[in-house]
Amino acid sequence: MHVVFPVSRRGSGLLLAFAIVVACLGSFAELAEQVATGGTRGFDEMILLGLRHADDPSAPLGPKWLQIAALDLTSLGSIAVLCLLTTLVFFYLLLIRRRALALLVAVALGGGLLAMPLLKRGFDRPRPNLVPHMVDVYTQSFPSGHAMLSAIVYLTLGALVARAQKELGTAIFAIGAAILLTLLIGASRVYLAVHWPSDVLAGWAIGAAWALLCWLVASCLDSRNRLPAPRVSDLPTR
Template sequence: MTRSTLPIWRRIEFTVLLAALTVGGGIWGFVELLEVARDKTAHSFDTRILLAFRTPGDPSDPIGPGWVEEAMRDLTALGSTAILLFIVVTVLLYLLLDGKRRAALFILLAVAGGQVLSSFLKLGVERPRPDLVSHMAEVYTLSFPSGHAMLSAVTYLTLGSLMAHILQRRTLKIYVLSVAVIATLLVGISRVYLGVHWPTDVLAGWCAGTAWAMLCWLIAHGLQSSRARPLD
């Protein structure tokens, strides 16, 4: 029996199926969290977690010593526009110097498209920032979804998944993806710790950003499987 005559569920690669399920799960999760964000009263899930990061009885004092608060400010900067732009430009220049112009173009379009999507989604829900605790960082926009969480997921996970697609060694693939996931998680956690986002804002950002990153990976995989091999 040739591959073309196999049942469709046997022809689909496990990684492709997993990526497709991740896209669907991310979209579903975002839609569910969207309903929570539209509620005028804070969800108990949000308030419990937000207060868990503060000293009992003093919502203005984050838990842990002073250096933890400073570390969280440093970590949250990993999701700032300036840092993400620097990382993307650095990767693009590396790919261009390595002769991978098509890969550079694809990554540019993928990350830029994700940032446009993030801006569009943020305009859809006018959810105010948490007023339950004091803010440990300056904020200027609406709360849902977390721009830092989504843009870090879009950037780190898109770069990580596409770079892993290019790399040959399995250990390097795992390393790159692990760094991307850890960076995304740390940025989101820092936003809740600093009191500038409800936890559901961050979860929504992760859902949307992960769905976008996996969608880009699926597109890259489909193109790479063709004879054109555009990521070389």
């Protein structure tokens, strides 16, 4: 008698999410190694200088409104905005008696806030000095805290909203909007000359990995609490 364990759509989704976590962590490790050995220097300088006028590197490309938009977008990834947004979502979830989801949101951001300064101090990479910064910065460069924390918060919230949708198209829109917002915030850091491109790529990678890992743990716990363990007699045989 052969026992067959069917793989549900939910199980396939969890496996895919785990594979993405592994890929993101691998990408971060590769970037960290390249940064430590100077392997990203040429790429970083090419992108950073490519966003500036050749005759005046202090002036970014594009009209004035684009510079203002970059400043507005980058503020959406600040610690103040992300903490305020997370706090509001946390208490909203408590009010509707979704304590597990409230804990998920709090753990996601809390873990990122703890890990970010440790990573920055560990790598201790200086900020770009090729062109003047367009905003004030005080911490080390690698990885980008804005890219990392915005990936954690917005991807977690996007997944939370997507999970509540019955229509696949609506769920895809929620995830897509979270990804787009994360990408725009990270790109703004390079445009404003306060991060090397590799800083932002690393921030996206570790932020997405942490957000997905938190969601995987929550999904597994949720499945264990809601679904009874299968009995041998319930499994198909052939």
